[in-house]
Amino acid sequence: MSKEGNEAVTPARAKKRVIVVGGGAAGMMCAALLAERGLNVQLIEHNERLGKKLYITGKGRCNFTNSSSPDEFLSAVLSNPKFLFSASRALTSRDVIDLFEGWGVETKVERGRRAFPASDHAADIIDALRRKLKKEHVEIRLGTEALRILTVPEEEQDPSSKRRGPAMSVTGVEIGTPKGREVLKADAVVLATGGLSYPSTGSTGDGYRLAEECGHTVTDLHPSLVPVNCKEEYVRDLQGLSLRNVTLTVRKGKKILFSDFGELLFTHFGISGPLVLSMSAAAGPALSGPDISGFIDLKPALSIQQLDARFVRVFAASPKRALKNVLHEFYPAKLVPVIPRAAGIDDEKRCGDIFQKERERLVTVTKQFPVTPVSLRGYQEAVVTKGGIRVREIDPKTMESRTCRSLYCIGELLDVDAFTGGYNLQIAWSTAAVCARAIAEAEV
């Protein structure tokens, strides 16, 4: 981590008052690092507890970062990776692991360099952040909603100058509590309100409106890392079937939008699982458009010729048996009735009576099992939101708004998102750290 964290606290800094809006991953980290630098920090959260979403991350285990280099981290970022260059250096994944270890969390790194608390309990990460906030005397206001960012117009600017500064600057936040409205004054405000995914955790999208009121543009928003609905009715019959070591390919016309190897799961509406979440993030909103096709290669380790030869062998060995009674040698039980249907072959037909053309159709269906995506599922099932505050309007070295002085935006609220693997939380931690450093170093 950067050395500045240990700097002596100057009286000027001690007086600087910062409001952090949103007590999720980015907000808690930013508040902790600001207070550690001696700033006077208020953290406001409209839920009755901090880090509600963090509890459900990594299926309750919290894959809190990915133990990869900053460049590897950036290559896992799908939207605007270059914007995160400075942030990725301000707090690397190694720094994050060291930080949590230093705050008393034993950690471990698993397959794919995914880092978790050794206990497998997300609560350890949240408790560590809470302890740190308490130790650094951050004032936490729960059940408190940011209603409006308070601003004043900036002084007259020289119209002939090409470099236009922000049109306004922050003075505080208007909040709503069960007792009514209140105005909190601040020298700087950090917006860390997250996106729209899993709204039950408090991600209401408020931050987009708050930022727009301060002159920001919000790009188109879509659920990402989300299951997809499929056209084929047989997916319902396959509900609950999990396939490992398969290849999923999605095309728009002839163009390949996504092709990768891994694990997926059939559901009552379509497909889900790690491979599908990655596909949803890579292909994005294009999935809802026309000309989309999707296929699973159920036997990626076998070439078309090898697979055909296997069918020939098995059929020759059991010419009198019905097709449906030998297919279990090729597929899991749930697929056995579906495959002949998809290939247009009567599954009662005896293996010895199957024509070459029918066998070729079996091979095609196996190598290209159709799962046509028709739409993404909703935000209730999405791990992250794709889109957000336009990054051109944010200084990447500080996270400060270019439209409103002393307003800072961090975390999922920004137009940045990444694949699964701990990268999205790394975005939250890194943007929080670069922002905390900038606020601490800025003139009052």
Ligand SMILES: Cc1cc2nc3c(=O)[nH]c(=O)nc-3n(C[C@H](O)[C@H](O)[C@H](O)COP(=O)(O)OP(=O)(O)OC[C@H]3O[C@@H](n4cnc5c(N)ncnc54)[C@H](O)[C@@H]3O)c2cc1C
């Ligand atoms: C099911 C699930 C599993 C996930 N697992 C992982 C994982 O294992 N690894 C990983 O890297 N990422 C994971 N993610 C993604 C990760 O959780 C998010 O990217 C991350 O939490 C974003 O952090 P944030 O602080 O920007 O937003 P959030 O964590 O959403 O925090 C925003 C906070 O702001 C508060 N807020 C909103 N509006 C207001 C307002 N007006 N006033 C006051 N407070 C407000 C909200 O209540 C919330 O607490 C997962 C997401 C989900 C949904």
